[in-house]
Amino acid sequence: MIAVNVVWRFALCSLAVWLIAHLLSGENGLWDMIGRLRSALGSSALGRLMDCHYSLSLLISLPLAVWLSSSWIGFLVQWLALSAAACLLERATQRPHRRLRVSPIPASFLDKVIDGA
Numbered sequence: 001m002i003a004v005n006v007v008w009r010f011a012l013c014s015l016a017v018w019l020i021a022h023l024l025s026g027e028n029g030l031w032d033m034i035g036r037l038r039s040a041l042g043s044s045a046l047g048r049l050m051d052c053h054y055s056l057s058l059l060i061s062l063p064l065a066v067w068l069s070s071s072w073i074g075f076l077v078q079w080l081a082l083s084a085a086a087c088l089l090e091r092a093t094q095r096p097h098r099r100l101r102v103s104p105i106p107a108s109f110l111d112k113v114i115d116g117a
Contacts (some may be wrong), residue, residue: 016084
């Protein structure tokens with residue numbers, strides 16, 4: 001049976017990974033410090049990393065998985081599970097995107113455009 005302490009530590013670490021990844025990828029932070037850092041990094045590899053919540057969650061969950069685990073297999077499973085929990089939390093807290101309805105263009109209009117009429 002899994003000890004309750006292990007479950008609580010995993011749950012708290014999952015929340016911590018989600019919060020840190022969300023803060024770095026989607027918020028500006030106190031006095032816009034994180035926003036300025038993101039702007040300063042620009043389109044470099046680190047800048048692109050800070051734009052992706054999912055990649056950040058993998059990176060941030062790494063040290064926590066080391067702390068939680070006692071074996072190599074446990075480390076790999078907990079590393080991926082912590083990142084997955086953070087990704088699920090991110091998906092659950094995102095606002096739904098407004099989807100635009102695209103209607104097909106009638107063939108007669110395309111014929112006029114192609115013919116130059």
